[in-house]
Amino acid sequence: MNLQRIELLIEKYFNGETSLAEENELRLYFLKENIPVHLKMYKNIFKYFSESHTEKLPDENFDKKILDKINKDQTITNNKPRRIKLYLITSVAACILLLIGLFFQFKNKNLFNSKHKIQFADTYNDPQLAYAETKKALCMISSNFNMGTKDLKKLSQFNSGMKELNSITVFETGIKNLNKLSIFNESQKLITNKN
Secondary structure, three states, rough: OOOHHHHHHHHHHHHHOOHHHHHHHHHHHHHHOOHHHHHHHHHHHHHHHHHHHOOOOOOOOHHHHHHHHHHHHOOOOHHHHHHHHHHHHHHHHHHHHHHHHHHHHHHOOOOHHHOOOEEEEEEOOOHHHHHHHHHHHHHHHHHHHHHHHHHHHHHHHHHHHHHHHHHHHHHHHHHHHHHHHHHHHHHHHHHHOOO
């Protein structure tokens, strides 16, 4: 069969201008084994069309069966509302138990009983003496606090030493840049040795 005719028929086929006889001619051509490489991509298309005639179509009741399956009432159980109710009930029960526990805890400490309220009383009758004792207690706390801050001075010396070490990191970045330069020099030597 003429290759130019087949190429013309393929073009007509994809434009939708072929007759049934020309399409049959194309199918018969592509059933052969020796097909040029540039036309092999069309072989599967025409092979499919020649084999599709042997496919069995579904029976006449196929549409009815599908529609019956679709229209069939199916009950879908949704357990989500049941689960939400369960979570709600358990959370309410947990809150009630928590409130009961708090009630009994505070009842035992007599906080709800107005007869046993804790009242603060003055320990000193003389305000000058109370002021002196308070001042003495605050001075003791201050001196103890100052003793603890003495150790923090050593920490500030450590921080100043760390600031001096920052200059070493600048030195380190310079070394890294020099390493890049040495790599450049080595690659330059390799290039010059090859030429």
